[in-house]
Amino acid sequence: MKGPVADKVFGFLFIIRLAGISCLKEVLLDIQPNVVEYGGSTTLTCAYNLQGEPLYTVKYYRGTHEFYRYTPKEHPSTKKFPFSGAQVDVEASNEHHVMLRDVRFSLSGKFSCEVTTDGPHFSTRTDSKELLVVALPADSPTLGTDKSFYDVGDVLRASCASSASRPAAKLTFFLNNIEVCQTCRRNRTAAGELYASTVLMALPLFDSHFHNGRLTLECVATIGDFYRRDAELTFDNPKDPVPEKVTLFSHAANFRRENFAVASVWLALVHLKL
Helix, strand or coil: CCCHHHHHHHHHHHHHHHHHHHCCEEEEEEEECCEEECCCCEEEEEEEECCCCCEEEEEEEECCEEEEEECCCCCCCEEECCCCCCEEEHHHCCCCEEEEECCCHHHCEEEEEEEEECCCCCCEEEEEEEEEEEECCCCCCEEEECCCCCCCCCEEEEEEEEEEEECCCEEEEEECCEEECCCCEEEEEEECCEEEEEEEEEEECCHHHCECCEEEEEEEEEECCCEEEEEEEEECCCCCCCCCCCEEEECCCCCCCCCCCCCCHHHHHHHHHC
């Protein structure tokens, strides 16, 4: 391409390129931890590349509600707004970081960081991330059965319950490491702002369920990919089952929570027989 038209096109592209170099880009919001326990703390970090432009303001939002602003030309440069669900620690916050303390369940949701450069360009960019406030079960799941010994042709009746949490724990049965009872009866009971989970199983036993004459029944409680606990019972002869073995895989710290009484396993088993 040659001539006046080509000169105009290349000139226009050159201007766009220069403008792009001088405009704001790469606004990135990070929340650590992005899964936080009720009453805990989390920090929002907003990283941005001003491309040489002066900063006008940085705003932080929960949904559409602005709760913190940094404006370097104002005095004071930081400003917080009425905000339910957490306390903004102004002393620990600045143009790049905002610390939230004593978080509540209502804080769960979308957070945004909005960065605006000063004149002459006044560019604005935003990035968003999700935050989840949780309460983990205080105890391992409770696993029980109606008998201490099972043989081919018997019906294995079992109940598993998880103490109160938010979100509710998902309960899954495994028999000799194979998931069973995908269609089991499940129940979720409200306890204030928390939820207790229960699952009931009535499984006819066949040869294929036994491994060298042994049955190993496991109930696994999970919440997302950040919490896992299990309870296990083993049956291999006409004796009492081996006591529960409990394992824990959890990244969350301990926190104070009200105790919640899990419904009786044996009452659930009686209900199964009805």
